Amino acid sequence: MQPVEVELPCRFRRADTLGNHVVKHVLDGRDERWHKVIPDQDISDARDERARGEFGPACIEVAAQYQRLLGQTLAQLCKDGKSHCHSAALSLSPAMEVVATAQFVEAWSESERLFVVARATVRNNRIGRYYIRTGFRPWPRLRQKAFVRAARERAEERIRVRARQLVAMHDGGQP
Secondary structure, three states: OOOOOOOOOOOEOOHHHHHHHHHHHHHOOHHHOHHHOOOHHHHHHHHHHHHOOOOOHHHHHHHHHHHHHHHHHHHHHHHHOOOEEEEEEEEEOOOOOEEEEEEEEEEEEOOOOEEEEEEEEEEOOEEOOOEEEEEEOOOOOOOHHHHHHHHHHHHHHHHHHOOOEEEEEEOOOOO
């Protein structure tokens, strides 16, 4: 299987999934330091809105910024051919052949300290559109070299734990 790169537009498949990730990572995940990549006032307004039990205009604006940041970062890293890897979920076909059912991209941005995952369905050896699965800032305070090492290790671990096949590593290191 050949790696297929992510292109814009790249977004979450469903609005409720996007909203859940915004709440989990941006609004509730204060240790991820999102104010470094999304304006602090926007996050503060969304948190105030959320505290009132709402997911209104401020939350929607933060969700749009979050999704745009993830999609643009992912597409740019793929375009540049750096800081990401491709893996495939495999299964047995009715003819007892090993076939890919999905291709994943795990990408990490050194400048934003961002880790993004996207997935595309594979049918008849054709890869569909990528959708964002998640995006988070797991180590926002690490120095660049330590962040890159930790991100690559996390990508490799995600592939191993989920029993996927590595397709390509685009980070200048060995596959």
